[in-house]
Amino acid sequence: MTDSTVEVARPPELDEFIKENHKKKFRFGVIAALLCAVYWGVWYVPGSAIWEMPDFLPALGDKIAAEGFGTDANALMCCVLLCLVNAIIDTLILFIWNGALGKIGELKRTFVEFKAANIYFVYAGICGAGAVFGTYVAAQYLSPGFAAVAGVLYALVGTVMSVLYLHQKVTKRGYIAIFIMIGGAVVLFSGTMMGSESPNMTLGILGGVMCAVCWGLEGTFAGKALDYCEPDCGIQLRFFWEMVLWIIACVVLAAAGVPIFSTISTVITEPSILLVVILLGFSFAWCYVTWYKSFPFIGVARGQAVGSLYAACSIIFMFLFFGIDRAIGGSDMGHVLPVIGGLIICLFGSYLIATEDAEGLVSLKDDSVMGGE
Amino acid sequence: MITGAPLKFRIMELLSKKNMWNYEIVDALQDEYHHTSQMGRDNINYDCIEMVSAGFSKEIEWAIDTDGSKFDSKHPGRLLTKYELTSYGRDTLNELIAKVRNYTPDE
Numbered sequence: 199m200t201d202s203t204v205e206v207a208r209p210p211e212l213d214e215f216i217k218e219n220h221k222k223k224f225r226f227g228v229i230a231a232l233l234c235a236v237y238w239g240v241w242y243v244p245g246s247a248i249w250e251m252p253d254f255l256p257a258l259g260d261k262i263a264a265e266g267f268g269t270d271a272n273a274l275m276c277c278v279l280l281c282l283v284n285a286i287i288d289t290l291i292l293f294i295w296n297g298a299l300g301k302i303g304e305l306k307r308t309f310v311e312f313k314a315a316n317i318y319f320v321y322a323g324i325c326g327a328g329a330v331f332g333t334y335v336a337a338q339y340l341s342p343g344f345a346a347v348a349g350v351l352y353a354l355v356g357t358v359m360s361v362l363y364l365h366q367k368v369t370k371r372g373y374i375a376i377f378i379m380i381g382g383a384v385v386l387f388s389g390t391m392m393g394s395e396s397p398n399m400t401l402g403i404l405g406g407v408m409c410a411v412c413w414g415l416e417g418t419f420a421g422k423a424l425d426y427c428e429p430d431c432g433i434q435l436r437f438f439w440e441m442v443l444w445i446i447a448c449v450v451l452a453a454a455g456v457p458i459f460s461t462i463s464t465v466i467t468e469p470s471i472l473l474v475v476i477l478l479g480f481s482f483a484w485c486y487v488t489w490y491k492s493f494p495f496i497g498v499a500r501g502q503a504v505g506s507l508y509a510a511c512s513i514i515f516m517f518l519f520f521g522i523d524r525a526i527g528g529s530d531m532g533h534v535l536p537v538i539g540g541l542i543i544c545l546f547g548s549y550l551i552a553t554e555d556a557e558g559l560v561s562l563k564d565d566s567v568m569g570g571e
Numbered sequence: 572m573i574t575g576a577p578l579k580f581r582i583m584e585l586l587s588k589k590n591m592w593n594y595e596i597v598d599a600l601q602d603e604y605h606h607t608s609q610m611g612r613d614n615i616n617y618d619c620i621e622m623v624s625a626g627f628s629k630e631i632e633w634a635i636d637t638d639g640s641k642f643d644s645k646h647p648g649r650l651l652t653k654y655e656l657t658s659y660g661r662d663t664l665n666e667l668i669a670k671v672r673n674y675t676p677d678e
Contacts, residue, residue, distance in 0.1 A: 216633050219650050223620060301614075303605060308577045314670035315577060425625035426579040426667065428618070494621040563626030563659065 217557060224556035227495025230488045231504035232548075237485035239511020243519045244477040248280065251464075251471045255280065258461045265457060270398055275456055277334040281327060282444035283465060287479030288486070289441050292434040295487065305431040318423030319432055323439030325419060328412035330440075335405030340396050341527075346509045348406030350383035353502040355414020360498035364421050365564045368499045371554055376503040379547030383509040386540025389526055389533035414502070420490060421498040429490040437486070497562040500551055510544050513537060574673045578604055579618050579627075583664045586628055586656040593619050593652050594641040609643060616642070619654060627660030 249255055255276045262272045296305050308315050329352070336345035357376055360366045368376075396402050416436075424432055451458045464471050485508075492501035516525035526533045573580050581603070582596055591599075597615045601607050606615055622628045632653035639647030656664070668674050 212633055212635065215635065215650055216630075223624075300606075300608070300611065304578060307575055311576050311580075311671055314580070314667050425622075425627070426583070426663070427577050428579075428614075431577075494624050497624075560623060561626045561629065562624045 220560055221556045223495055224554070224559060225552075227492045227501065228504060228552050231492035231496065231501045232507065234485050234488040234492060234501075234505045235507035235511050237481050237488060238505065238508030239513075239515045241478065241481040241485060242512040243515050244474045244481065246516070246520065246524070248471075248474050248478060251468070251474060253464045253468055254461055254471050257464070258458075261457045261460045265455065267456065270401060273338050274335065274401075275451065275458055277331055277338065278444065278447055278451065279458055279462065280334060281331050282441070282448055283462070283475055284330065284478060284482060285327070285437055285441035285444050287475050288437045288483045289434070291479045291483040292430075292437055292487070295483070296430055296434055299430055301428060301430050304428050305434055308427050308431045309435060315423055315427050316435060318419050319435035320439045321419040322416045322423070322432075322436040324443060325412040325416035326436055327440045327443050328408050329416060332405040332408030332410075332412060336402050336409055337405075339398050339402030339405060344387070344402065344406060345409065346512055347384050347387045348409045349413065350380055350506045350509050351410035352413035352417070353380055353499070353506045355411055356417040356502040357499040359414060359418035360421060361564070363418055364498060366421070366497045366499060366562045367559065367564050368497070369554065369558065371550055372500060372503075375547045375550035375554075376499060378550065379503050379506050379544055382540050382543030382545075382547055383506055384540075385536050385543055386509055386513065387536075388540075389528070389536040417489075417493070417498045417502050421493050424490060424493050429494065430487065433483075433486050433490045437483075496551075496559070500554075504548060504551055507544055507548060510541050572675050572677060573668065573671050574675070576667075576671050576673070578606075578615065579622060580664075580667055580671065582615075582618060582622060583627055583656060583660055583667070586654055587661060587664055590631060590653055590655045592632075592634075592641075593654070594636070596654070597642070609645070612643070619652070622660070623654070626657060627663060628654040628656050631655045 258279060259272050259276055262275050263269075267275070296302055308319075310316075329349075333345045333349055336348050353376060357368065357373075361368055420432060420436065448458050465475050466472060489501060489505055492504070496504075513525050522529045526537050573584050578600065581600055585591060585596055585599060593616050596619055597606075597612045600615055601612055604611070604615070606612060619628070623630060630652050634651045636642050636649045636651050637647060639645065639649070641651060642649050
């Protein structure tokens with residue numbers, strides 16, 4: 199550097215400055231993933247309340263039942279409509295978000311480069327749709343606790359895929375932390391799963407598997423595209439494609455005689471439903487924004503592992519808004535102790551990730567890809 | 572030259588020609604991408620940082636912008652970084668060039 203306006207500091211000071219910048223970058227990624235966990239946890243509050251708005255999903259269930267469809271079909275159609283509404287509100291909120299950040303131009307550029315960029319968000323949207331649908335099905339047919347545990351296992355799928363497909367670096371400490379956090383979430387919900395009964399266990403388990411596999415795969419496709427696209431634009435496109443997918447699904451169902459759109463107007467006409475839908479959209483959109491922002495800084499495996507703290511956050515928010523019985527299934531020691539144990543294990547796992555050596559993670563790519571560079 | 576593509580595509584293309592400082596990349600792209608505000612300039616810089624994580628580029632030199640004249644006059648003392656495209660970044664750029672809608676080879 200020869201320019202007089204830029205002064206090269208003494209090497210030790212500069213070294214410290216560089217290290218501090220790398221740490222700052224890593225810290226930003228961890229904080230983004232933590233915020234994702236908080237927003238994801240918050241999402242369970244409007245996500246539960248929406249099922250209790252009599253004019254929306256319960257009314258849809260009644261109308262579908264009146265058409266002669268069975269109980270399972272009835273519940274699945276309600277999940278489909280909720281997925282559609284969720285995708286529409288998220289797409290709208292993220293469009294406003296991108297406008298406020300001045301990224302509409304970049305959004306357009308990413309959209310039109312279909313083969314080079316947008317296609318990965320189509321894949322992410324399809325996987326995301328499967329994951330959201332799976333989580334609703336698992337929650338309906340088994341328990342919200344089972345759905346949350348199944349969801350947490352996405353970090354396992356995401357870790358395997360980020361190493362095999364994205365060739366991202368995961369240190370021994372990273373692996374240990376990821377497994378500890380997944381284990382913590384399983385312990386956390388173990389009390390809620392005791393003695394739960396299901397009208398259709400197979401459908402519930404299938405929903406759980408969809409949830410874990412699809413969210414893991416979504417993170418992988420998103421991670422691939424985010425290497426050369428803006429996270430804010432990427433997440434907008436991912437929700438756009440999910441919305442397109444659900445519109446197609448709902449139109450096909452409507453054509454088949456299912457009155458799927460019969461109560462959708464209440465989202466606009468009933469202020470209380472509108473408010474819950476907006477809260478649903480804000481919490482989910484923000485959760486995704488922070489999730490996608492964490493990937494370029496700490497990698498898909500770490501981002502998903504820290505994001506899996508949503509399980510702990512969901513219990514906290516459900517407890518605050520709906521009481522202990524709704525949050526963990528009961529107030530006896532059999533329910534409370536696993537939650538306390540799970541929270542401690544999760545905290546230990548996040549501590550291991552947050553204190554990982556940032557210098558080794560300046561580049562997240564594995565040496566096999568970088569060729570020792 | 573790639574035109575009308577996401578910002579990171581162009582950053583890779585610039586780095587494929589020569590190693591550059593972050594403020595040089597920002598100066599070269601801010602008009603093309605209408606990112607002339609401080610927030611826009613920060614966005615370009617942010618993309619440069621993300622590309623190191625992705626393994627497309629690596630940091631090869633550092634300096635401190637003591638008087639803020641290079642990057643941000645309101646916040647002097649920022650770290651300036653010089654980047655080099657990695658071989659993985661070069662391979663990725665070639666893959667992207669084959670897929671983008673508008674690419675005109677340099678004469």
